[in-house]
Amino acid sequence: MDVRYPFSAVVGLDELRLALLLNAVDPAIGGVLVRGEKGTAKSTIVRALAALLPELAVVPGCRFSCDPAAPDSSCPDGPHPLDGPVALREARLVELPVGASEDRVVGSLDLERALAQGVKAYEPGLLADAHRGVLYVDEVNLLSDHLVDLLLDAAAMGRAHVEREGVSVSHAARFLLVGTMNPEEGELRPQLLDRFGLTVEVRASREPRERAEVVRRRLAFDADPASFAARWAEGDAALAARIAAARAALPEVVLSDAALRQVTSVCASFEVDGLRADLVTARTAVALAAWHGRTEVVAEDVRQAALLALPHRRRRNPFDAPGLDESQLDDALAEGAEPPEQGPDDDGGPSGGGAPEPGPGADAGTSDTSGTPDTPETEMIMGDSGGHAGESRGEPHDHREGGAAGERGAVAASQPYAVKPLRVAGLGDGAAGRRSRARTADGRTVRSEAPQGRVSSLHLSATLRAAAPHQVGRGRRGAGLELRRDDLRQSVREGRESNLVVFCVDASGSMAARQRMGAVKGAVLSLLLDAYQRRDKVAVVTFRGSAAETVLPPTWSVEAGAARLQQLPTGGRTPLQAGLLQAAELLRLERVRDPRRRPLLVVVTDGRHTSGGDPSRAAALLRHAGVHSVVVDCESGPVRLGLAGALAAALGGEALRLDELAAETLVSVVQSSTVRSSTVRSSTRRVA
Incomplete structure (x- = not known):
């Protein structure tokens, strides 16, 4: 028998534990998205949750887990009589693998019966298995977008609809949805983030004693799982009983007008889109009150609910880190607690008489939480979203290359902007994405x-x-x-399909002196934003001084990409050969990891090579590898050496002058090279 790690034995992660327990109390909250670094027990604690859920009464033989007391009237296995037999079973934990097909998720035609018996029959999928249980998606950010849409639609509506291959089926699909993800491996679109009820950021403790306790318990569990689980059975039983009690008390909890004003005041203050945030925050506050044994929502419930429900809804673009300003939250709560101003025709509030009742803020600290050591005192864990260190707007840069005088800090990027879609010509065979035909x-x-x-x-x-x-x-x-x-x-x-766009950027002193880096960084950030939306990979190689480095390995993580690009320093000599060789090695390794993803190399340079060897051999290496290339010529002044044009010829690509292009046009150049359309190229030049 598979023994799961006990929920009550998890060390720390108080906020995550609370978010999961609140969804167990009220699955209508909409699930939990767990964001965090690798190795933080995200999967362990989610798998442990299912053991705490109450047993389910189900209709015997029903593949859709219908409740005998209120069977689904449109159940494909129905109709079920109200006075029929009853069976009990544990709540299921259904895990959806990243590589699952749409048929496996929503179900499909039963091919065996269709071919053998000539009848149309529906074979349920994972959504049916997860009904009234937990649906767990590890690495949800790596799941195909259309599958994420299916999951979130079912979670929001409580039903799954299947219309395919002559089959038309609708069945109940209410489950506790939990997704985990490592932001370093890519983000979810804001529209998908909004569909998760709560989000929690987790990170490993930096306290040695707490880390030691985590290791001690894990080693004890691995050595004897059954014995370890038995030691924590009492704690898990207490939590299970508390979940059942909170569920029973949930209908009796009162969300007063004063508390509702605080909810809406907080959501309005943080300018979240739509009204889903208000609904989720209100439901979470009610569940918190039930969890703590209260019959009315208080201000602290609203505050804690907002810390769980709003951070991921504040993202306006992928470069924004999730999080809340807690001082702004406290101000919004205080403002919402004040009685609304009455107009000349008001009779004393919406209830029709008397002064509006005061907000519950005065009672926020009076709730009795003694005897509940597992209840966390939540403090939001947020990533560092501070400014970009090292940006300099000082004196003009010394135009000389090399030496200490040629070094300078990071140059600020221009603002990112919307770009036209990139399209690789032909029909590819790459990983699913939103870019080119495949x-x-x-x-x-x-x-x-x-x-x-x-x-x-x-x-x-x-x-x-x-x-x-x-x-x-x-x-x-x-x-x-x-x-x-x-x-x-x-x-x-x-x-x-998705593609790989690799920027090989000259970060030497001559580039900084001519103030090209701001526009170049802005273009790269814009392409990174576009790649996030279209599921592309982007990588950045820079060269300066005597060497080259990959400052951004192939990634979908726009946050990591934006931070590293903003902090990119400039100055020193120009080792062009080293930059091309670094790009070639990056592409070689990526071709081994992902041979079907087609790359595009964009070299941004003035063509000089004042350090290292002749770049022509490195260029020939890239050309023979079949890499599509564009060279953006950054040379300026009345006398031009034409070095970038020679480099483009060696690469078998195209050279374009930077002084002919705005930052927006750099993106158009990449697009025109990718589609290899002379019509688009001529149009781009006319725009420039």
Whole structure:
């Protein structure tokens, strides 16, 4: 028997524990998104939660876990009688793997019955399995966007709808949705972030004693799981009883007008989009009151609910780190606690008489929390979102390269801006994304074909059409079809792939002297923002002094990319060969890791190479590897050496002068090179 790590044995992570418990009390809150660094027990604590949930009464034999007291009237396995038999079972923890298909998530046509018996039958997916339980998605940020949309739609509506392959099914799908993610591996879109009820940032403790206790308990569990779990069984039983009691008390909790004003005041103060934040904050505050055994929501409930429900909804763009200004939160709570101003025709408030009741702020610290050591005193854990250190707006830079006089701190980037979509010519075969046309497993079906080997995605209707003319000749008897290998057809799907855009940026003293870095950084940040939206990878290689380095490895993490680009220093000599070799090595390694992702190399330089060897051999290496390249010529002045043009010729790419381009046009250059369209190139030059 699989023994899970006990929930009550988890050390620290108070805020995460509270968020999960509140969703167990009221799943309508909308689930939890757990953001944090690797190795912080995110998965362990989520898996431990399922053991705390109360047993479920289900209709025996129902694949959709219908409640006998209130069965789903449209259940595919129904109808179920109200006075029918009852079975008890534990709440399920259903884990959705990153590589799951849409069929596995929402369900599909039961092919075995369709082909053998000639009937349409629905085979449930993971959403049906998770009904009235916990649906856990590890690394939710790596899940395909369309699958995340399916999950969040089902979680929000409480139902799953399947319309495909002649099957039309709707069934209940109410579950506690928990997603975990490491922000370093990429972010979720703001629209998807908003669909999670609560979010928690977790990080490993920096206190040696607490870390030692974590290791001690984990080693004890690994040595004897059953014995360790038995030692913590009493604590888990107490938590399970408290969840059941809070669930029962939830309908009796009163959200007064004063508390509701505080909720709406806080959400308005932080300018969150829409009203989902208000609803989630209100539900969380009510669940907090029930969890603490109170019958009315108080100001501290609203404050704690806001700290859990609002941080991820404050992101206006991917460069914004989630978090709340707690002093602003306290001001909003105080403002919401004040009675609303009455107009000349008011009779004393919405209830029709008397003075408006005072806010509950005066009672915020009077709740009795004794005897509940597992209740955390929550303090929001936020990443450092401070300014960019090292940005300098001092005296003009010395134009000489090399030496201490040629060194300077980071140059501030220009503001990022919206860019036109990049498109790689032809039909690729890369990882699913939102960029270029490609064969994918998740796109729309454009045609069918006979499989070459194993069938990867059966095209049912095409298979049936291929088999139909031969049924008489094969002596078909009964409802089943007579199928042969030659009848099988598989779907050819076309969608979008993601690409890898690599910037090789000259950060030497001449670039800083001519004040090019601000515009270049702004263009790279803009492409990084666009890559985030379209699921691309972006990498940045810089060269200065006597060496080159990869300042941004291939990544989807826009926060990490923005921080590193802003802090990029400039100055020193120009080792162009080293920069090209570093880019070639990065692409070589990435080709091994992800051979189907097509790259584009953008070299931003004036073509000088005052340090290191001749860059022509490195350029030939990139050309022979089939890398598409663009050289942005940063040379200026009345006398031009044409070095960037020579470099572009060696790369087999295109050279364009930076003084012909605004920062926006740099993006258009990348686009025009990618699509390789002369019409777009000529249009871009006319705009410039």
